[in-house]
Amino acid sequence: MRTTPGSTRSWLRAHSLVSDSILAVVLTTASLWWIVSAGDAGWLRSAPPRPADALNLILAAACTLPVALRRDRPFVLLVATCVPQAVLDALHYDPGLSEFGGLVLLYSVAAYRGLTLSAAALLVSFCSYLASALTGIITPSWTDHVVVIAVLLLCWVCGRALRLRRAYLSELVQRADRLERAREADTRAARAEERSRIARELHDVVAHHVSVMTVQAAAARKMLDTKPDVARDALTAIEEMGRTAMAEMRSIVGVLRTDGPAERGPQPGMQDLPALVEQMREAGLRTQLWIEGERRGLPPGVDLAAYRLVQEALTNSLRHAGPSARAWVTVRHEPDELSINVEDDGRGAAEESLRIGGKGHGLVGIRERVALYGGVLRIGPRTGGGFEVRAHFPLGNRPLGDSPLNHSPLNHSPLDHSPLKQSPLEDRA
Structure with missing residues (x-):
């Protein structure tokens, strides 16, 4: 039965000494009244007891x-009460209800102490x-x-059952606490992972669009006096790029809102590569795109990671290769793997070393995305100048150790583009 907080029963449970003292007083009063008023032979005695006195x-x-x-x-009190109980039997006094004191103490040892002490x-x-039985005090x-x-045995078993039930309830409470702490830890980990994902998305969006807008603004400033039409087109591109960047950032940051679920549009994927290449061309980076193999649906996470x-x-x-650089994007769809190779023929080794050892978060974000889906990534300069980013995303059950990237050196000869199937997007330069 449950006890209502603030009730007399709950107060007595909280103050066990008071309740036990009341029990002792009631039991002692009843025992003394029995001795004074009853005066019979007692339950197990064959001879009448001695007249009651102060002792x-x-x-x-x-x-x-x-x-x-x-x-x-x-336990100590149980052993101690055996002494006055033995004296009562030895002097043939009426014990009254003294045996019930020993039963209560036996029950208490079984309920509040371990198995060894309760068995003792x-x-x-x-x-x-x-x-008492062998000495003939009782017959x-x-x-x-x-x-x-x-x-x-009944008193002992009842005490042990109470102790086991109390231990079981305590274990349930501890397990609930552990589950609650584990749930809170999982929630914190999920929040941290979501913040990390949002940080990567924001970096990719901001770095890309701001870089394009910076290049377009520089071109508009140079052409403002001599070719106002070209400058106007550049400013229009900056406006459109800014709107696109704001829309993407709003959809990403929308998950941080606390007043309800955010309405997020579809994330970009490999199907948006032609539009991305077109943006790069408009920003001044001469870019070509090759797609090999049969296009097929990719897992959403791999699709977004490859696009980013x-x-x-x-x-x-666009930022580091220089104004006259060219870039190539090669995408190979294989049965159990997606291969991506992005190259440019930009500045020399000094600039490439700066790009590799820079303190920005772009390359770190790329490594995290590729590693998240079990891929292999190689980043470094090309032979003859330029820079290269090559990645393989496993799509089947082939071990990562069999990836071709694990057997090819980082610095290799430029790609031979002759056998590649060129997409309809041609280089405008």
Whole structure:
């Protein structure tokens, strides 16, 4: 039965010494009243007891008053009460209800102490009863023996059952606490992962669009006086790029809103590479796109990661390769792998070393995206100048160790573009 907080029963449970003292006083009062008023032979005695006197009352009270401290030292009190109980039997005094004090203490040992100590308490109770029976102080029949043994076992079993139930409930509470802490830890990890993903997305979007807008603004400034029409087209491209960047950032940051789920549009993917290459061309980077193999549906995560890899690589080429650089994007769709190679023929080795060892987050973000889906990434300068980003995304069950990238050197000869199938997007330069 549940107890209502603030009720008398819950208060007594919180103040166990008060409730145990009340039990001891009630049991002692009943025992002394029994001794004074009853005066019969007692339950297990064949001869009438001696007349009650002060010693009788003191010994009987010494058997029941220790119940007030039954939760603190129940085993010690159980052993201690055997002494006045033995004196009562030896002097043939009426014990009253002193035996109930021993039963309460036996129950308390079983309920609040371990198995070893509770078994020792049961043995002490058996030995006390056996000593009284063998010395002839009490003369029980075989039926009385069975009843006494059954009562002792019943008290002990009830105490052990209470202890096991309390331990079970405590374990349930601890398990609930552990699950709650684990859930909170999972929530924090999910939030941290989401923040990391949002940071990568924001970096890719901002770095790409701002780089294109910067190049377009520089071209518009140079052509403003001599070729106003070209400058006007550049400013129009900057406006469109700014709107696109704002829309993408709004959709990404929308997941951080707390007033409801964000409405997010579809993420870009490999099908948007032609539009990305077109943007690079409009920004001044002469870019070509080759797609080999049969196009097929990719997992959403791989699709987005591959697109962001090409976007970041072309953005770096636009920013670092120089005004006359060219870039090539090669995409190979294989049965169990997606291969991407982005190259440019920009500035020399010094600039390439700066691009590799820079402190920006672009290359780190690319590595994280590729590693997230079990891919292999190689980044470095090309033989003869320029820069290259090559990645393989596994799509089947082939081990990563069999990837061709694991067997090819980082610095290799330029790609031979003659056998590649060129897409309809041609170089405008």
